[in-house]
Amino acid sequence: MSGPRSVLLNMPLPAELAHLAAKEGVEVDRAWLTTATDLNLAGSYERVFLLAETDRLVTLALPDKSGRPATRICLARQSISEIRTRQGVGGGFLDALVDGIYVEVVAYSNARADVFHKTAAKLKSWLRGIQPDVGPEDDADPRRCPKCGMMLEFKGDLCKRCINRGAVFVRVLRMMRPYTGKAVVMMALVLAGIGLSLIPQQMIRVLIDQVLAPGQAGNLPPANATTWLLALVAALLGIHVVMAGIHMIMGRLASFVGTQITFDMRSRVFGHLTRLGVDYYDRYNVGQLMSRVAGDTEQMKGFVHQMTSGFMAQMITVVAVGAVLFSLNWKLAMITLLPAPLVVTAAIFFWKRIYPRYFRVWDANSKLHGTLNTILSGIRVVKAFGQEHREQNRFARSSGYVRDSFRGVEYTVTLFNPSIGVLFQLGGILVWFVGGQWVLAHDLTLGKLMAFLGYLGMFYHPLGQLTQLTNWLTQFLTATQRTFEILDTNPQIAEQDQPRPLLEKGGSIRFENVTFGYSRHEPVIKNVSFEVAPGEHIGIVGKSGCGKTTLINLLARFYDVDEGRILVDGIDVRELQLQQLRAYVGVVLQEPFLFRGTIYNNLTYGQRDATPEQVLSAAKAANAHEFIIRHPLGYDTYIGERGAGLSGGERQRISIARALLYDPKILILDEATSNVDTESEQLIQEALERVTAGRTTIAIAHRLSTLKNSDRILVVDNGQIVEHGTHEQLLGQKGLYYKLVKIQTELSREPSVDALSNRKP
Amino acid sequence: MTDEPTQPESESGPDPTRVRYLTPDSCRIHLGTHGALHVTVRDERIYGGVYAAYAFPVAYGDQFISLLHSAGEGKDVEIGLIRNLSDFPPQQADLVRQALARRYFIHTITRIHEIGWKYGFVSLDVETDKGRVQFMMRWKSDRAVDYGRRGKVLIDVDENRYLIPNLDALSPGERADFTRIIYW
Ligand SMILES: Nc1ncnc2c1ncn2[C@@H]1O[C@H](COP(=O)(O)OP(=O)(O)OP(=O)(O)O)[C@@H](O)[C@H]1O
Numbered sequence: 001m002s003g004p005r006s007v008l009l010n011m012p013l014p015a016e017l018a019h020l021a022a023k024e025g026v027e028v029d030r031a032w033l034t035t036a037t038d039l040n041l042a043g044s045y046e047r048v049f050l051l052a053e054t055d056r057l058v059t060l061a062l063p064d065k066s067g068r069p070a071t072r073i074c075l076a077r078q079s080i081s082e083i084r085t086r087q088g089v090g091g092g093f094l095d096a097l098v099d100g101i102y103v104e105v106v107a108y109s110n111a112r113a114d115v116f117h118k119t120a121a122k123l124k125s126w127l128r129g130i131q132p133d134v135g136p137e138d139d140a141d142p143r144r145c146p147k148c149g150m151m152l153e154f155k156g157d158l159c160k161r162c163i164n165r166g167a168v169f170v171r172v173l174r175m176m177r178p179y180t181g182k183a184v185v186m187m188a189l190v191l192a193g194i195g196l197s198l199i200p201q202q203m204i205r206v207l208i209d210q211v212l213a214p215g216q217a218g219n220l221p222p223a224n225a226t227t228w229l230l231a232l233v234a235a236l237l238g239i240h241v242v243m244a245g246i247h248m249i250m251g252r253l254a255s256f257v258g259t260q261i262t263f264d265m266r267s268r269v270f271g272h273l274t275r276l277g278v279d280y281y282d283r284y285n286v287g288q289l290m291s292r293v294a295g296d297t298e299q300m301k302g303f304v305h306q307m308t309s310g311f312m313a314q315m316i317t318v319v320a321v322g323a324v325l326f327s328l329n330w331k332l333a334m335i336t337l338l339p340a341p342l343v344v345t346a347a348i349f350f351w352k353r354i355y356p357r358y359f360r361v362w363d364a365n366s367k368l369h370g371t372l373n374t375i376l377s378g379i380r381v382v383k384a385f386g387q388e389h390r391e392q393n394r395f396a397r398s399s400g401y402v403r404d405s406f407r408g409v410e411y412t413v414t415l416f417n418p419s420i421g422v423l424f425q426l427g428g429i430l431v432w433f434v435g436g437q438w439v440l441a442h443d444l445t446l447g448k449l450m451a452f453l454g455y456l457g458m459f460y461h462p463l464g465q466l467t468q469l470t471n472w473l474t475q476f477l478t479a480t481q482r483t484f485e486i487l488d489t490n491p492q493i494a495e496q497d498q499p500r501p502l503l504e505k506g507g508s509i510r511f512e513n514v515t516f517g518y519s520r521h522e523p524v525i526k527n528v529s530f531e532v533a534p535g536e537h538i539g540i541v542g543k544s545g546c547g548k549t550t551l552i553n554l555l556a557r558f559y560d561v562d563e564g565r566i567l568v569d570g571i572d573v574r575e576l577q578l579q580q581l582r583a584y585v586g587v588v589l590q591e592p593f594l595f596r597g598t599i600y601n602n603l604t605y606g607q608r609d610a611t612p613e614q615v616l617s618a619a620k621a622a623n624a625h626e627f628i629i630r631h632p633l634g635y636d637t638y639i640g641e642r643g644a645g646l647s648g649g650e651r652q653r654i655s656i657a658r659a660l661l662y663d664p665k666i667l668i669l670d671e672a673t674s675n676v677d678t679e680s681e682q683l684i685q686e687a688l689e690r691v692t693a694g695r696t697t698i699a700i701a702h703r704l705s706t707l708k709n710s711d712r713i714l715v716v717d718n719g720q721i722v723e724h725g726t727h728e729q730l731l732g733q734k735g736l737y738y739k740l741v742k743i744q745t746e747l748s749r750e751p752s753v754d755a756l757s758n759r760k761p
Numbered sequence: 762m763t764d765e766p767t768q769p770e771s772e773s774g775p776d777p778t779r780v781r782y783l784t785p786d787s788c789r790i791h792l793g794t795h796g797a798l799h800v801t802v803r804d805e806r807i808y809g810g811v812y813a814a815y816a817f818p819v820a821y822g823d824q825f826i827s828l829l830h831s832a833g834e835g836k837d838v839e840i841g842l843i844r845n846l847s848d849f850p851p852q853q854a855d856l857v858r859q860a861l862a863r864r865y866f867i868h869t870i871t872r873i874h875e876i877g878w879k880y881g882f883v884s885l886d887v888e889t890d891k892g893r894v895q896f897m898m899r900w901k902s903d904r905a906v907d908y909g910r911r912g913k914v915l916i917d918v919d920e921n922r923y924l925i926p927n928l929d930a931l932s933p934g935e936r937a938d939f940t941r942i943i944y945w
């Protein structure tokens with residue numbers, strides 16, 4: 001083979017195996033595809049190679065002692081009628097359909113699953129007689145980190161191994177940039193406060209040594225002493241007053257900056273969350289996200305607080321007081337530091353053993369949120385099945401887990417912190433012991449010793465607090481990291497840098513060989529192609545779970561296709577501005593979601609500036625007007641969470657009206673009238689026909705009578721379009737559609753279904 | 762292959778709305794061409810390309826095993842359930858066990874040599890029934906899920922599976938190290 005080669009699909013055979021294979025007649029050099037799996041068909045680890053020659057499929061492995069040939073399986077292309085991959089548990093198989101039976105050709109573990117999905121796709125076109133290209137482009141995989149090759153949780157996810165952690169602090173500081181002025185003032189105040197707090201001990205030293213203690217060398221005469229005493233006391237008072245003032249201003253500033261940064265962070269996180277693709281929400285529990293937005297961002301406030309009165313201030317205090325201690329008496333200062341190594345050891349112990357227990361607490365908390373959220377949003381189901389008691393227990397378990405994990409940590413911490421406290425006191429006791437002897441021996445003045453002990457208090461207290469620094473720091477870093485994680489997740493539905501404008505013309509749709517799967521192993525939509533002309537009315541039918549809604553999700557670009565492309569008016573949807581696309585394509589979702597608010601607000605959700613006249617006519621068309629007007633407050637009726645207070649059909653009708661008001665070029669109705677009675681449906685159909693005239697419409701329905709006015713019907717089965725045509729054509733084909741119609745006609749004697757066979761002018 | 766009956770599938774075959782239990786009297790499990798697993802159901806037909814799946818892999822290991830026949834993409838049909846594998850002749854039961862072993866590619870962890878945590882990833886060095894393995898898994902609750910009362914299934918970054926059937930069977934040291942990191 002010439003040309004660039006793929007690492008994964010053009011693997012070289014080991015020399016020994018190549019030699020054996022050649023002896024057995026395998027044309028190793030002429031194989032257009034060679035790849036390896038890690039398992040044999042018995043499910044144990046073994047390196048087995050798969051080769052595709054021009055017209056044979058061969059698997060090869062080094063022979064074991066039994067002396068069987070290197071060729072394990074050899075299938076002629078003519079004998080294979082189909083290739084597929086089949087997902088097992090922890091692995092999968094590549095199967096070939098031979099003589100009507102699926103034969104396992106290769107087994108692989110999930111580590112190799114992607115390679116074999118790709119291989120299967122190549123082999124499929126090979127079966128159809130099209131020689132596929134194999135090249136380096138086959139090695140690229142959007143579901144792996146391009147830097148380290150790690151499997152990502154979903155396309156566009158951030159590789160958790162590659163993100164730069166050190167940058168977190170820098171980013172936090174960068175968020176403070178708009179408040180630089182205030183932050184500088186704040187820090188200046190912190191320094192001033194600490195500087196001032198150092199003075200009183202010096203004054204006490206003077207007080208004791210020079211003013212109070214009589215009979216010592218250098219004492220002042222009694223008359224002067226009284227004046228000095230008064231002056232010193234007044235100065236002390238003054239200093240405390242000034243310090244109080246500083247703290248007041250500092251506290252206000254800190255509160256302002258802290259709350260403001262939290263607010264900024266929250267807005268950013270929330271803004272980003274709304275931009276993230278729908279698939280992000282498939283992975284993350286809403287309760288967990290809520291605790292991130294509400295709780296983790298709160299840490300930003302903590303950060304500012306720590307700067308002014310927490311660890312940052314304490315650190316500066318420790319350094320400043322330490323300097324003063326050394327200048328007072330360096331020998332004593334050294335003694336106070338004797339327990340330091342023990343403290344460091346204790347801190348390391350804390351990091352390694354105690355800190356991990358906090359994980360449990362945070363996990364418990366976020367689980368509690370999740371449980372609460374699930375139970376409360378599903379309260380109707382809970383009540384319907386009479387499971388209040390069970391949910392009470394479930395919640396109690398969750399809540400108990402929080403309690404226990406908190407206790408677990410706090411019990412340990414309450415043991416740990418006092419022990420550390422004793423370590424610190426050790427230093428003070430040593431000072432009393434040594435310094436006291438020096439005073440007795442007149443090597444040290446009493447004032448100095450007292451000042452020293454005073455400073456020592458100022459030194460130890462923050463130092464003791466600093467042992468919690470790691471504790472706070474990790475908590476802060478973890479929370480901030482979690483927040484930044486959201487901010488860094490690429491919206492999987494990426495906006496084009498230079499989107500192409502949609503020309504306001506037809507509203508044509510074209511699917512070209514579209515393949516898509518929610519999870520990486522299972523395509524839900526398989527190589528689907530179809531075209532919808534401007535203004536055409538299309539119906540889509542098919543069994544539940546066959547992929548109808550998925551087609552819509554792709555068209556509205558809630559998800560991006562894996563292969564192929566979708567064109568709207570001749571432009572790939574990925575090249576359009578999302579905003580524009582969504583304005584162009586209006587979707588009535590299968591599960592109508594209404595927000596808490598008035599009916600009017602819900603109706604005008606996509607079109608805030610709609611006039612009351614427009615609202616009325618949309619509601620009328622959706623057959624919603626009559627039931628709305630029956631409510632005492634009419635359109636101003638307040639509805640609860642998810643549309644509580646309305647019936648299923650009423651909710652659907654509101655969501656149809658909402659879409660109509662939006663006035664999209666392409667209207668999509670996914671089971672939009674499934675909960676509406678047949679008579680209302682008839683009315684809605686008529687109204688829809690009026691408003692959808694000239695508008696491209698795609699309607700999905702199980703009730704086939706709903707689609708009787710469609711120009712064309714697509715029948716979807718197992719992710720593929722198996723039939724398409726008008727109602728009559730499809731009936732004539734006697735295929736799946738015919739079968740569905742027959743079943744529905746037998747099931748109900750509704751006139752609308754009977755009308756199926758003689759409808760349409 | 763010509764031993765396939767030519768009846769259309771929709772006409773013959775199991776009733777899709779009802780559970781059918783396969784017994785040694787009603788069916789025979791054997792190998793056919795290309796080593797594919799076949800099941801012959803008396804008075805019905807021969808099914809080729811059969812695979813087996815546990816209905817309750819955790820709760821009832823050897824019982825309630827489903828035999829499925831792939832009739833095409835997305836069209837797999839259940840031939841029936843085996844209530845208890847030991848009711849079948851050993852040879853046939855072995856064929857089913859092999860089919861299960863193929864479908865369930867799971868490492869069973871017997872010892873934990875080392876477990877470490879770094880930046881949201883857990884690295885493990887373990888002894889398994891398939892030999893010693895090192896792997897990395899995401900440090901997330903859905904990557905280590907409960908298996909029965911005291912077991913865990915770990916899912917690594919490639920989505921391979923590792924089973925710890927019972928945490929209590931590990932040595933106290935290993936268990937402490939494990940639960941310190943995988944605490945849920
Ligand atoms: N968010 C999702 N994540 C993973 N799988 C999904 C998701 N949504 C749908 N699926 C799967 O994709 C397949 C197709 O689903 P889809 O919603 O398109 O079916 P449908 O044809 O609309 O069915 P129905 O008629 O019941 O609405 C199903 O097997 C479903 O389980």
Ligand SMILES: [Mg+2]
Nearest residue numbers: 548549550590
């Ligand atoms: Mg659907």
